[in-house]
Amino acid sequence: MAGFNLIHWDQKYTVHVDAIDQQHQKLFDIINDLIGRYEENEKKCYDIIEQLVDFLAEHFRVERRLMLEINYPAFAAHMQQHDNFMNKMEEFIKACRSGENITAEMLAFLENWIFTHTTNVDTKYGEYLLKIRPKGK
Ligand SMILES: [Fe+2]
Numbered sequence: 343m344a345g346f347n348l349i350h351w352d353q354k355y356t357v358h359v360d361a362i363d364q365q366h367q368k369l370f371d372i373i374n375d376l377i378g379r380y381e382e383n384e385k386k387c388y389d390i391i392e393q394l395v396d397f398l399a400e401h402f403r404v405e406r407r408l409m410l411e412i413n414y415p416a417f418a419a420h421m422q423q424h425d426n427f428m429n430k431m432e433e434f435i436k437a438c439r440s441g442e443n444i445t446a447e448m449l450a451f452l453e454n455w456i457f458t459h460t461t462n463v464d465t466k467y468g469e470y471l472l473k474i475r476p477k478g479k
């Protein structure tokens with residue numbers, strides 16, 4: 343199977359809130375770390391998946407607060423995406439707890455969801471934010 347490509351954050355993915363951009367960069371770092379471990383055959387996933395889920399839970403809370411604060415029109419649909427993703431993560435956590443290794447399928451899903459959501463969905467509230475607060479922040 344072909345290897346995974348690492349993901350890189352770029353200024354064009356900004357959501358115009360520095361703290362959230364930093365979280366997105368950290369999220370990409372965690373995914374890249376996971377890919378590195380996977381490819382070095384260090385496939386035990388428990389710690390890093392737990393770390394990822396804790397970090398994401400906090401990240402989703404921060405986004406939720408922001409979207410509520412700015413009365414973001416697509417709030418409900420965005421929350422639904424976070425919830426669906428967390429449900430899927432639950433399955434991975436269960437597998438990890440029972441000692442299963444990281445699988446290519448798990449990693450592909452994580453990488454794809456996080457990259458796509460961050461660069462296509464989160465950026466939409468960034469654009470909205472910019473529209474209502476032209477200077478950002
Ligand atoms: Fe995000």
Ligand SMILES: [Fe+2]
Nearest residue numbers: 405420459464
């Ligand atoms: Fe989001």
